[in-house]
Every structure is written in C-alpha cells, then in structure tokens.
Amino acid sequence: MEAVLRLAEGLPGLEDVRAVGEHDNSDLTETEQRQREQTEGVIGAALAAGDAAVWVVAQGLERAAKGRWWRSTHDSLGAYVEARIGRSAVYGRQLRKNAPLALETAKRTGSVPKPSQVKVTRKTEQHHGRDAAVTLYEVVRDVSTELGNRPTAERLMAVHNSLPEHLPDQIDAQRAVIEQAARHTLSTQQAKPDPVGVSPAPEPPAPRMAGHWPIRLPDLDTLRRSAGSFEHESSVGASIEAPTADGAVSERAGTDDGEDTGTVSEYLITLEEALRALNAVNRSITRDTFTQAATDPSHAAEYERVRRAIIEKASTIREKALHAPTG
CATH class of the missing domain: 1.10.1740 (Rna Polymerase Sigma Factor; Chain: A)
Structure with missing residues (x-):
C-alpha cells in the first residue's frame, strides 16, 4: 500500500499547475503538456498496480486452498474467502481459476x-x-x-x-x-461512433489494496426476494466505490469437504454483477444529485442530455428484465 501511495510523489506539485478558467480552450503550453504526460504516467502506474493486486490475491487464495488454512477457523474455503477478501466464494474461485492465464499474459505482454x-x-x-x-x-x-x-x-x-x-x-x-x-x-x-459528447465509461476501479474490496454479492435467495423491487435491491448490495458501514450479504456456494464446489452459470454471474452495479448507481444518484446538477445554467444542455440518457438506459434494462423468462 505504501509503495502505491508513493507513486503520488511522481506527480507535479499542485502549486505548480496553472489554474485555467472554465472557458479557456487554448492549446496546452509545453509545460502543461509535460505535466499532463507526467500525471497520466502516474495514473497509469497506479491503475496497473491495482490490476496486479487482484492476481496477487488470487495466488494467495490458491495457497490457502491447498493448505486448507481455513480449517481451524471456518467451515469451508468459501466462508474463509468471504471473510478474508469481502467477496463471494464464486468470485474467489474464478480468480484462482483465471490467475495462471492472467499471470502468463502479464509476463508476455507487459500489461496486467x-x-x-x-x-x-x-x-x-x-x-x-x-x-x-x-x-x-x-x-x-x-x-x-x-x-x-x-x-x-x-x-x-x-x-x-x-x-x-x-x-x-x-x-x-x-x-x-x-x-x-x-x-x-x-x-x-x-x-459506429458513440453519441456526440459521450466519452466511454471507465471500467470499474480495481479492488483497494488495504483489505477492503469494493463489492459484495447478495445471496441468491435475496436476489429472488428483491427481484421485483429496485428500491429494495439498493438496500441489499454494497457500493462499488466503498463497502457500506452495515456490510452486505454475500453469496455462498455449496461445500464438499470444505472446498466450495457449487457451480453458478456465467450468465447468472453476469446478472449478479449487473445487479451490484445497479445497486451502486441507485445509492449514488439521489433526487438531490439531480437538483444540484440542474442548478448550473451554464451546463443546462449537458445536464438534460445526461438526464434523458439515464432515463432511456434505465428503461431499456427494465424492459429486458420484464420480458425475460421467470424462474
């Protein structure tokens, strides 16, 4: 963690960055271009460190599984994984399974x-x-x-x-x-370009390296109970940005002699991931968010474009779910 935080020492001093007015669209000076490249290099290194940390965790879990180190404190490897990394047993199993290819890819391509x-x-x-x-x-x-x-x-x-x-x-x-x-x-x-003015959405941030992972999966029973209420769903999952204070319910796979052997289809996992993302969005966007965003008249057109896009995207997802087969 300290090594990652030290990356910030490579940033240009904030006091050395020239403040630019909101309506200044002039070309970057040589100094600004150099500061930008320097900063983007640090950002890239920090993101790469986060990506690499995921596969360090995977290797650690593989050792814990081989040595059954959980046996004196937990009923199963799945329970140990949930307690150790704050993610579901399914997620931990996927990391372990995919780690060899991920590490080989990083070794041969230079990126994680x-x-x-x-x-x-x-x-x-x-x-x-x-x-x-x-x-x-x-x-x-x-x-x-x-x-x-x-x-x-x-x-x-x-x-x-x-x-x-x-x-x-x-x-x-x-x-x-x-x-x-x-x-x-x-x-x-x-x-097929994206709509004008819409930048590609950033990928979810890598897990934090201090032991707190950003998302916990709700269990399948909770998913079934909450399927009809988006408001209720938002009280089950945890935020993508940070774990909630009251925690969240994690999914448990089946166990066999302590090793988690329950299988979940990749399609259900995809839906669970979508639910987590929706929960996080629902938590982060409140009525006050819209109210505050609408108060700046200089960005009225941008606000209205984003608001309508949110409505359209939410409606599309809702229609897919409503017309999907029932369980």
Whole structure:
C-alpha cells in the first residue's frame, strides 16, 4: 500500500499547475503538456498496480486452498474467502481459476489484464490454446489503442467470436489471423461512433489494496426476494466505490469437504454483477444529485442530455428484465 501511495510523489506539485478558467480552450503550453504526460504516467502506474493486486490475491487464495488454512477457523474455503477478501466464494474461485492465464499474459505482454478481460481470453484458451489467448489480448490491446479505444472485455469478446473455428498451429501465422480478425472487427465497431459528447465509461476501479474490496454479492435467495423491487435491491448490495458501514450479504456456494464446489452459470454471474452495479448507481444518484446538477445554467444542455440518457438506459434494462423468462 505504501509503495502505491508513493507513486503520488511522481506527480507535479499542485502549486505548480496553472489554474485555467472554465472557458479557456487554448492549446496546452509545453509545460502543461509535460505535466499532463507526467500525471497520466502516474495514473497509469497506479491503475496497473491495482490490476496486479487482484492476481496477487488470487495466488494467495490458491495457497490457502491447498493448505486448507481455513480449517481451524471456518467451515469451508468459501466462508474463509468471504471473510478474508469481502467477496463471494464464486468470485474467489474464478480468480484462482483465471490467475495462471492472467499471470502468463502479464509476463508476455507487459500489461496486467483485468478479471473481466481474462474471463474472455479463458474462452479463447479453452478453444485455441494459451498462446492464442495471450495473443488475442495483446492484439486487441494494441489495435484498440491505435483506434483510440480501450481493450474492454466487450471488444475482446467481439474479436474472440470472429475467430475461425481452427487457428494455424504456427505462432506467427496464428497471430496474423488474430490480428486480421481484430482489425476487421474493431474497425467495424469504430464505424459506429458513440453519441456526440459521450466519452466511454471507465471500467470499474480495481479492488483497494488495504483489505477492503469494493463489492459484495447478495445471496441468491435475496436476489429472488428483491427481484421485483429496485428500491429494495439498493438496500441489499454494497457500493462499488466503498463497502457500506452495515456490510452486505454475500453469496455462498455449496461445500464438499470444505472446498466450495457449487457451480453458478456465467450468465447468472453476469446478472449478479449487473445487479451490484445497479445497486451502486441507485445509492449514488439521489433526487438531490439531480437538483444540484440542474442548478448550473451554464451546463443546462449537458445536464438534460445526461438526464434523458439515464432515463432511456434505465428503461431499456427494465424492459429486458420484464420480458425475460421467470424462474
């Protein structure tokens, strides 16, 4: 934690940053450009440290599982995981399962993938092998950067789905096929720009390194009880930004001789992740948020655009849920 905090020492002094008026759209000076690059380098290093911390946790959990170190204090590995990292047994099991590929990817590409990205490249590994999985991540990262985008899990999945059924055995030929698929797929996506003025949403922040993880999963019974009430859901989950003071209910998988062997489909996990995100948004957006945002007349048009976009997106999600099969 101290090492990460020391990254801030690489930032330019706040007193050395020139204050610029709200309506000043002039080009950056050489000093400002240098300060910006310096700052963005620190931000990137801090984000990378957070991503790397996830896989350090995964390796630690693997050792705890092998040694059954939980046996004198907890009834199962799942319960130990929840108590240790504040995340569900399912999440811990996914980290452990995906860690080897994540670490190999980091070693060979020089950048640390996020859990959501490895969830995709694991599919590539299962179908085409580890070399292809690592290459997919690297190629999508590089091509996305060229196009001014981020290598999101969605973009990785789009390229994964565009790959042929069989890839060449020869590494160079394999890479050529993956790169061709990536350039075609991502360029096609690029031809469909986001709405004017809307920047890509940032990916969820990496877990904090001081032992507090940002989200806890509600258990499945709670999900079923609360499915009909968005307001009730918001009282169950914890915020993405920080754990709630009163805690949250975590999901427990089944146990077999202490090891958690319960399986949850990846589709249900996706819905659980969506519910957590909705809970966090519902907590962070209050009536006062809208009231305060609307008080600045200089940003009235931007406020109205965002407000309408929120309504449209919430309505779309609601319609999907209402027309989905019932359990």
